[in-house]
Amino acid sequence: MDKGWSNVTVQRLLLSEIHLGYITYGKTRTKRGQIEFVPEEEQIKAIGTHEKLKSQEEHEAIKERLVKNRLMNPNGRRNLFPLLGLLYFEKCGCKMQFRVAYSKSKGQYWNTLCYHHYKDGRKCEQKGKALDEEFFNALYDQVIQLDSNIIRDIEMHNNGFSDTEAIINNEDC
16 A cells, blocks of 8 residues: 655655765664664765765755754644744743634634643643734834844944844843
């Protein structure tokens, strides 16, 4: 029964160095009936006689993109909750979780939830908040303010600021 290509299969194909023209020997070995992976420095990598399908630059770009995708929650990638992984609760410092809620007065809306439990077993007291127009307007104003402050500091110091965190920590917002 053919189920088609899985995302794992596609990812392995994209990351495979065989498409760079290399062949690797000795990736695994058997010891006492157990298969174990060999460290990369002990493997033998040689240029094969087959045609290359991608350049080293394309391979690096693919690896970078896959790492970025791995850092993002799948629901965020599907644009279900674009703020997923970006907002944290003030009291416990945990990432906000979102759900779609419904009420007769508001209709459908997003709501934040905190499921954090402290080590002593207490649940976080942080109450969820309905993400309404007022919330999104305040978020927009904060992003615009932060962005303009960073631009101002870069123009003032004119050195590019490779450490963005230092700039943000010096801001009075």
